[in-house]
Amino acid sequence: MTYIDIIERTVAAHADNLKSVADAVWSFAEIRYEETKSAALLADELEKAGFAVTRKAGNIETAFVASYGEGQPVVAILGEFDALTGLSQEGGVARHTPITEGGNGHGCGHNLLGTGALAAILALKACKDELKLGGTIRYYGCPAEEGGGGKAYMAREGLFADVDVAFTWHPWDENLAYNARMLATNQLYFTFRGTSAHAGFEPHLGRSALDAVELTNVGSNYLREHIIQDGRIHYAITDTGGRAPNVVQSQAQVLYKVRAPRMDQVRDITERVKDVARGAALMTGTELQITFDAASADLVPNVTLARMMHREFEKIGVAAFSNSEKDFAGSIQKTFSAEVQTRVARRGKVLSEDLNDFEEKPTFLHGSTDVGDVSWLVPTGQVYVATEAYGTPPHTWQMVAQGTSGYAHKGMLQAGKVMAASAVQAMLDPDLISAAKAEHREQLNGESYVPLIPADATPQRLR
Numbered sequence: 001m002t003y004i005d006i007i008e009r010t011v012a013a014h015a016d017n018l019k020s021v022a023d024a025v026w027s028f029a030e031i032r033y034e035e036t037k038s039a040a041l042l043a044d045e046l047e048k049a050g051f052a053v054t055r056k057a058g059n060i061e062t063a064f065v066a067s068y069g070e071g072q073p074v075v076a077i078l079g080e081f082d083a084l085t086g087l088s089q090e091g092g093v094a095r096h097t098p099i100t101e102g103g104n105g106h107g108c109g110h111n112l113l114g115t116g117a118l119a120a121i122l123a124l125k126a127c128k129d130e131l132k133l134g135g136t137i138r139y140y141g142c143p144a145e146e147g148g149g150g151k152a153y154m155a156r157e158g159l160f161a162d163v164d165v166a167f168t169w170h171p172w173d174e175n176l177a178y179n180a181r182m183l184a185t186n187q188l189y190f191t192f193r194g195t196s197a198h199a200g201f202e203p204h205l206g207r208s209a210l211d212a213v214e215l216t217n218v219g220s221n222y223l224r225e226h227i228i229q230d231g232r233i234h235y236a237i238t239d240t241g242g243r244a245p246n247v248v249q250s251q252a253q254v255l256y257k258v259r260a261p262r263m264d265q266v267r268d269i270t271e272r273v274k275d276v277a278r279g280a281a282l283m284t285g286t287e288l289q290i291t292f293d294a295a296s297a298d299l300v301p302n303v304t305l306a307r308m309m310h311r312e313f314e315k316i317g318v319a320a321f322s323n324s325e326k327d328f329a330g331s332i333q334k335t336f337s338a339e340v341q342t343r344v345a346r347r348g349k350v351l352s353e354d355l356n357d358f359e360e361k362p363t364f365l366h367g368s369t370d371v372g373d374v375s376w377l378v379p380t381g382q383v384y385v386a387t388e389a390y391g392t393p394p395h396t397w398q399m400v401a402q403g404t405s406g407y408a409h410k411g412m413l414q415a416g417k418v419m420a421a422s423a424v425q426a427m428l429d430p431d432l433i434s435a436a437k438a439e440h441r442e443q444l445n446g447e448s449y450v451p452l453i454p455a456d457a458t459p460q461r462l463r
Contacts, residue, residue, distance in 0.1 A: 003127050003424045007417050010126040012117050018119050019409045020415075021045060025111035026091065026403045029104040030081040031146035033461045035062040038081040039141055042105055042114055049122055057141075058157030060459055063150060065159060066143035068125055073433055074136045075423045076160065077124070078168035078374065079117030080110045080145045081397035085462060089400035091186055093120050094331035100281065103390040105400035108146065109171030112387055112403065116169055116355040119416025120402050124423045133427045138163070141369070144459065147187065149294040151370035153459050155377055157309055158450050163378045164304065164433050166427050169415040171408070172384035173392050176356040177320045182299035183232065183259040184266045185368040186452050187214060188461075189293055190216060190277045191239075194286035196250035207249025207285040210241045213252040219276035220256070227269050232259035232366065238463065259368055263452055293460055295452035297372035300443050301362040303420070304436040305381030312421040313383060319410035321351045328405060329389035340391050349390035350406055360448055376449040379436035383418050387411035 011018075021041060025307055039062040043053045051066035088103030089096070090329065099105075108110075121139040128137060140159070144150035154160065168177070192213060197206030220233050234257040241249025260266045274290060281288035289376070321329075329350045333359045374380050387408040391396050402408055426433055 001130070003131060004421060006127050006130055007123040007420045010123040011308055011417055013412055014119065014122055015413060018115055018413065018431045021118065021413060022111050022115035022409065023404050025081050025114060026106050028107060029088070031085050031104050032082050032146055033146035033459050035143050036081050039064055039143065040116070042118060042141055043326050045118060051139065053326035054454040056156045058159050060143065060150065060152050061155055062143040062235065063154055066121070066139040066141070067136060069136040070126060072134055073164040073427060074138065074162050075426055076138045076163045076166040076378070077117045077419060078140050078142055078166055078371065079114040081114035081141050082110055082146050082148070084108065084146055084394045084395060087395070089397040089398060091404035092328070093399060093401055094328065094335060097138060102315045105397070106403045107395040107399045109387055109399060109403060109408070112144065112171045112408055113169065116412040117419065119165070119413055120419035120423065123416060127420065127424050133359035133425055134422070136407050137423070145370050147294055147297045149370045149453060150459070152296050152373040152451050155373040156377055160377050162372055165436055166374055166378045166380045166398045167419045167422055168380070169385055169419055171387040171411065173386055173388050173390045173436065174352045174356055174384065175304045175313065175354065175386050176384050177313060177358055178300050178382035178384050179303060179306040180299070180363040180365050181301055182365050182370045182372060183261060184259060184263045184296065184298035184372065184452065186266050186270050186295040187255060187257045187269065187293035189238070189253055189255050189291040191253045191287045191289040191291065192251065192281060193289070194250050194284065195248070195357055197248040199246045199248050201225065203248060207384065208248045209286050210249040212284040212286045213237060213254045215280035216254060216277045219280060222271055223272060223276060227259060228265060229239050230261050230366070231265065231269055233269065233273060237305065242439065243408055259366070262300055263450070266452060271302065280355070291461045292454055292457050296370035297367055297376050297449070299369060299372040300375040300440070302354060302379045302381055302436055302439055303360065303438050304432070305379055307358060308425055309383050309418060309422045310423060313355055313418045316421060317357050318353055318386065318406070318415060319414045320353060321407050321410065325405065325407045326350045329407065332389040332402060333391060335398055336391060340393065344391035349389060352386035352390055373451065376444070379425070379440040381422060383415060385411045385415040446448060
């Protein structure tokens with residue numbers, strides 16, 4: 001029996017339970033560092049399967065590590081399970097129907113991501129046992145990918161120190177071995193405190209924190225012209241101070257997010273934004289408090305692993321979808337904006353049932369992920385697998401609505417198979433691991449991993 005046969009048999013045997021786990025995590029819809037039920041469910045499943053589980057790994061409440069075997073190589077599968085705020089949505093409904101107004105929802109498919117990783121590690125364990133493979137396999141339960149930088153804290157605590165290679169995946173609208181760079185990012189709160197006053201009678205006695213926020217935003221808007229082309233500066237006003245226009249607001253707050261292709265560039269741009277905020281405080285006579293929120297490193301691609309994962313994806317194949325599944329996906333597509341529908345129409349796809357050609361040259365995406373922190377320490381490979389209607393924008397109610405669909409489940413299980421097959425290849429071939437590590441060293445070009453999160457920072461729940 002080949003390793004592919006073992007993987008197919010194992011995933012099929014666990015399929016019903018895996019779907020139930022994914023749907024349960026979808027229903028919990030827990031946001032960053034609050035994923036207590038989701039983490040417990042996944043950890044319990046791994047304990048039942050014979051893994052030794054360390055909960056609250058790295059002193060992070062909802063992080064865990066499940067391990068099986070001993071010695072080298074150490075092969076990691078990365079799982080995520082956090083949701084997003086404000087995206088509550090009924091499943092299987094092609095119209096915006098929140099379950100709870102303002103509630104949470106899995107707008108990036110992490111209910112599938114964490115459970116697909118569970119499928120992978122269960123299949124990998126079966127291969128390890130039946131093929132008598134040496135080494136250690138681990139499932140990393142990684143919280144707070146959505147803006148919380150969970151893996152950055154796990155990396156800082158040394159949880160990946162002895163890992164040889166890592167594998168993960170992400171729900172997507174196409175099937176591909178992921179070979180791309182992504183941006184490093186840093187998030188900071190700027191809180192201004194001034195003096196309140198009657199805006200009509202005695203405005204001269206007031207020192208407006210809201211003015212300071214607005215001046216910070218104006219200054220940052222001018223700064224955008226003078227940073228690198230691929231740099232990004234985003235902000236959200238989180239506290240305007242109040243709703244009364246006839247009051248000089250004594251406190252206001254804005255959250256800034258800085259992105260750039262490299263961590264050193266993020267550090268540079270962040271300092272310039274801080275200077276803008278300091279200047280705003282000086283101009284308005286207010287006091288400024290800067291509070292770190294979260295950060296993650298840029299993603300370092302590994303062509304060696306990506307190419308191998310593409311080959312394993314070819315062996316496993318992509319999921320085939322039923323007519324009823326395609327009908328529902330088509331009804332979801334009809335809810336997209338006119339611009340997205342035009343793009344979708346050009347491709348003529350409802351659900352992706354083919355594997356994209358492998359791109360030998362790494363591409364560049366302007367998003368961010370805390371997988372980047374792992375990729376600085378360990379050669380990391382990823383696949384993206386079709387679990388949603390083609391063209392589905394991430395972080396939308398449409399994404400949430402599809403999270404319990406038949407085609408989402410099918411894509412999740414295929415992802416698990418591909419990751420398991422890729423991990424088996426790594427365990428069978430020491431030369432593959434050596435080549436991946438050599439490429440990793442070349443990519444880093446002598447740089448060492450210095451996390452963007454401060455040494456004294458602690459994981460922060462969403463404010």
